[in-house]
Amino acid sequence: MSDLALTILSALDKTGQIVDSRKAFPDVPSEQIQAAVTSLAAKSMVTYKTEEKDLWVLTAEAEDIVANGSHEMRLFEEVVKSLEGLKIADVGKVLGASGKLGQQRAFKNGWVKKDGDKLVKGVEAKPEDTTAEELKTIKETGTLADAKELADLKKRKLVTKTKLISFEIAKGPEFALTIKKLETDLTIDMVQSGAWKTAEFKPYNFAAEGTNPLAGALHPLNKVREEFRQIFFSMGFTEMPTAQYVDSGFWNFDALFVPQQHPARDLQDTFYLKDPVVADEPEDKTYWKNVRAAHEGGAYDSLGYRYPWKAEESKRLVLRTHTTAISGAMLHKLAQDPKPARYFSIDRVFRNEAVDATHLAEFHQVEGVVADYNLTLGDLIGFMERFFAKMGVHELRFKAAYNPYTEPSMEIFGWHQGLGKWVEIGNSGMFRPEMLEAMGLPKDMRVHGWGLSLERPTMIKYGVSNIRELLGHKVSLDFIESNPAVRLDEDLV
Ligand SMILES: *[C@@H]1O[C@H](CO)[C@@H](O)[C@H](O)[C@H]1NC(C)=O
Numbered sequence: 318m319s320d321l322a323l324t325i326l327s328a329l330d331k332t333g334q335i336v337d338s339r340k341a342f343p344d345v346p347s348e349q350i351q352a353a354v355t356s357l358a359a360k361s362m363v364t365y366k367t368e369e370k371d372l373w374v375l376t377a378e379a380e381d382i383v384a385n386g387s388h389e390m391r392l393f394e395e396v397v398k399s400l401e402g403l404k405i406a407d408v409g410k411v412l413g414a415s416g417k418l419g420q421q422r423a424f425k426n427g428w429v430k431k432d433g434d435k436l437v438k439g440v441e442a443k444p445e446d447t448t449a450e451e452l453k454t455i456k457e458t459g460t461l462a463d464a465k466e467l468a469d470l471k472k473r474k475l476v477t478k479t480k481l482i483s484f485e486i487a488k489g490p491e492f493a494l495t496i497k498k499l500e501t502d503l504t505i506d507m508v509q510s511g512a513w514k515t516a517e518f519k520p521y522n523f524a525a526e527g528t529n530p531l532a533g534a535l536h537p538l539n540k541v542r543e544e545f546r547q548i549f550f551s552m553g554f555t556e557m558p559t560a561q562y563v564d565s566g567f568w569n570f571d572a573l574f575v576p577q578q579h580p581a582r583d584l585q586d587t588f589y590l591k592d593p594v595v596a597d598e599p600e601d602k603t604y605w606k607n608v609r610a611a612h613e614g615g616a617y618d619s620l621g622y623r624y625p626w627k628a629e630e631s632k633r634l635v636l637r638t639h640t641t642a643i644s645g646a647m648l649h650k651l652a653q654d655p656k657p658a659r660y661f662s663i664d665r666v667f668r669n670e671a672v673d674a675t676h677l678a679e680f681h682q683v684e685g686v687v688a689d690y691n692l693t694l695g696d697l698i699g700f701m702e703r704f705f706a707k708m709g710v711h712e713l714r715f716k717a718a719y720n721p722y723t724e725p726s727m728e729i730f731g732w733h734q735g736l737g738k739w740v741e742i743g744n745s746g747m748f749r750p751e752m753l754e755a756m757g758l759p760k761d762m763r764v765h766g767w768g769l770s771l772e773r774p775t776m777i778k779y780g781v782s783n784i785r786e787l788l789g790h791k792v793s794l795d796f797i798e799s800n801p802a803v804r805l806d807e808d809l810v
Pocket residue numbers: 377380381382384385
C-alpha cells in the first residue's frame with residue numbers, strides 16, 4: 318500500500334475529515350489521490366466524495382507578465398525612461414519579441430502615441446497594468462469575475478481551462494492507521510492451519526473488467542469472404558476445390574477458348590513457371606483433341622480461330638490468372654454425368670501487373686457458375702439481380718462486353734447508395750459452345766458465369782484506399798485485430 322494512503326489516514330486521524338484534498342495535499346496529482354482513496358474505500362476505511370470544477374491556469378507567457386509586467390507596461394516604461402521618446406525602429410532591439418505585442422496594446426490603451434519616428438507618452442501618470450492584475454487574480458482564485466475579460470485573456474493565449482478534481486474524505490467504518498493486507502485467495506495452507514477462520518478476504522469485485530485475451534483475428538478479406546460463402550450456400554451452390562495456384566495453359570486458357578496468341582497469355586500479363594516448365598498432357602485425349610479442333614479448324618457450328626494450335630503452348634505451367642481455370646475443370650467433370658449444377662469459388666489469382674494503390678500482382682476472385690438446360694441471357698440477368706440483392710445492391714445495369722470464353726458477355730454495374738453513383742461490380746456471361754461442347758456437355762445445357770474481386774468490396778467496406786494496407790507486408794496487425802465484423806449491406810459495393 319502506498320505511502321500516500323498512510324499519509325491520508327494519518328491526516329484523517331488528526332483532523333477527522335479532509336474537506337479539500339487539493340488544499341491538504343497541494344503537490345500531489347489528483348489521479349494519485351484518487352487511486353489511494355478508491356483503494357482505501359474498497360476496504361471501507363474511508364468514504365469520499367469527488368468534486369469537479371473548472372479552473373483557469375496561466376500559461377508561461379502569463380506567468381512572465383505577472384512577474385515582470387505586461388508587454389504594454391514594459392513598453393510604456395521604456396518610453397518613460399527614454400525621455401526624448403523611443404525610436405519605433407528600436408522597439409524590437411530594446412524589448413525583443415515583447416516589444417511588438419506591447420506596442421499594439423499600448424497604442425490601443427492610449428498609453429503611448431506616435432511623434433514622427435518616435436513613441437512618446439500618451440498619458441501623464443503611470444497607468445494601472447490591468448492585464449497583469451487580472452492574471453494575478455486568476456493565479457490566486459482560478460477564475461475572473463469579468464467573463465468578457467476572461468474570454469479575451471483566453472483568446473490572447475494567456476489562460477487555459479483545466480478541470481480541477483478534489484476529494485472530500487472522511488473516516489469509514491473500518492478506519493485504522495495501518496492497512497491490513499486482505500487475502501485474495503483461499504489457499505491449502507490456510508485450510509490446513511485453520512488460518513482461514515480469522516483471515517479477512519478482499520471482497521469480490523464484480524465490476525472489474527477482464528483483460529483482453531491475446532488471440533488471433535480474422536483478416537477483413539476473410540470476413541467478407543465468409544459472407545459471400547454464406548450467400549452462395551443459401552442459393553444452393555457447392556464450393557469448388559481451388560487449392561492449387563499453378564495450372565497448365567490448357568486449363569487456364571485453351572479449355573476456355575482463349576487463343577494462344579491472346580495478349581493475356583503474354584509474359585507481361587501472366588506469370589509462367591521456370592521449374593517445372595510444362596505439365597503432363599491432359600488424361601482425357603478426346604477432350605484434348607476437341608479443344609484443338611475448336612481453336613484450329615472450328616467445330617460445334619463455329620469457324621474457330623483458324624491458327625496452328627501448339628500442344629507445347631498449352632502444357633506451359635502458369636500461376637492461374639483466374640479461378641475460371643477450376644470452373645472449366647469442374648464443368649469438364651460434370652460432362653461425364655450432365656445435370657444442373659451450381660458451383661462457386663473464392664480464391665487467389667495472379668496477374669503480372671504494375672502494383673499501385675488499387676492493384677496488386679495477386680488478388681482474390683469471387684466466381685460463380687450455373688449450369689442448367691436451356692438457360693437464357695434473361696435467366697442470367699434475373700439471377701444476377703437475386704444474387705446482388707443478397708449483398709444489398711438492388712439496382713443493376715448491364716453493359717455489353719467482350720470475354721474470350723463467354724458470349725454474350727456483360728459488365729455489371731450497381732447503384733452505390735453511399736457513393737451516389739453507378740460502380741462496376743462484376744463481369745458475367747454465357748460460356749461459349751466452343752468451350753462447353755468440346756467437354757462433351759449436351760447442346761442444350763448452358764452455363765452462366767460471373768466474377769468479381771473480393772478486395773474491392775472489402776476496401777469499400779473498411780474504408781481502405783490503398784490495397785497495400787489490406788494485403789501484403791505493409792498491413793498493420795493492429796488494423797486486423799481491431800476491425801469490426803462485417804455484414805453485407807448497402808455500402809458494400
Ligand atoms: C521575468 O523576467 C526575467 C528577466 O527577463 C526572466 O529571467 C524571468 O524568467 C521572468 N519571469 C517569468 C516568470 O517569466
